[in-house]
Amino acid sequence: MGRQSCCYKQKLRKGLWSPEEDEKLIRHITKYGHGCWSSVPKQAGLERCGKSCRLRWINYLRPDLKRGTFSKQEESLIIELHAVLGNRWSQIASRLPGRTDNEIKNFWNSCVKKKLRQSGIDPNTHKPLAEMEDKTSNSGDLKAPATTLEKTKHSVHKPASSSSSSGESRTWKNSVTPTKGFFHDHESSSACHLSPLPQSGFAPDCAPLFEMNQELNCSTISTVLLSVPSGNISALMSLKPNIDLFRDEIDGIQCSSDVYLSNSRRSSMNTGSVIELQSSTSFDGGILPFSELTPEKNAHVQLEREHEDLKWSEYLQGTITASATIQSQSHPLQYDIKTESQSVLVGLGTWQQNQQGQQQLQSSNIYGKDFHMVSVGFGQV
DNA sequence: AATTAAATCAACCGCAAATAT
């Protein structure tokens, strides 16, 4: 039994908004706020449904919209976020100030998807296209409608049990494997991702990606991928990295928004109000992806909790602490990943079973929201 | 210059969750 649209029964206007309608809506909302959207059109003297008014305001009239073309950094961030969040446009948009979910969705569908494909990356899985073709033996798939691709390819990373709260469950249908390599391998990368490791102890190049908006109590995601020269990887073998996420405000102490890499644990509080990390001489300048830290693709990963227990919805809500250990065959490496505090989103990457039935960490993008500091520490194994 | 194809983007639709009654 079909349902009529909300505009139908009252013969409400549809289609593009006229400047007069825009003006009415702006005037009403700036004066009274939107309150209950369903009552807005009547109060504002508009022959539209509340839904249409809401959409128009959110996507077009809101004063804090940035508009204009997406910057390289924004594009990078969108790809990174899509790799972890999938098609959850509203969540992606919440980390890009001034951008709407609709705008990002359009940008993705019309532009980014194509770019990724041209770069040999499947925009849905964020894996190399060749890999997908090998599995599907269907190289002509690229011309297939997006809906077909999405419906057929991505039930793999759905969490073991869907969350019953906060609308997370339905959005997992397109959860994907984080993109690895795109920014390492392609010259279109933003400077942040490809910049050589700076000599200083901190990572100034990455700092701008950690835009803080204290009034709104949110920040954009920090993008933490950084390419590492292979020589450095071998040097890392004797070190034990620890990744911790700290609340940006701990007992009232304001932390910096920079991303640090250190060979020590959080070492000291400096004299001011900013927590500083003691930097390492060899590995300054950023957070390393686990793909770089893991010398073998099939390094064994042990999770403190059973894989089935790990729920992305819990990560999103920041309600759990989880840790994982990667044990490499040839190197005595152990990586501890821990998330702490509430309202922190940590993309541990996607856990997948390899052919030996072992859980395998595919990527390790780390994302923080609200005021958090991300640090990586190395210590001797 | 005219036509066609591709790209872009605003807005709609239906569904599900959240909230109100």
Added chain:
DNA sequence: AATATTTGCGGTTGATTTAAT
């Protein structure tokens, strides 16, 4: 507790703009 209404989201459509022939 059950039902109705509202809100928010993602997928999709279709009009418009831009590029290619």
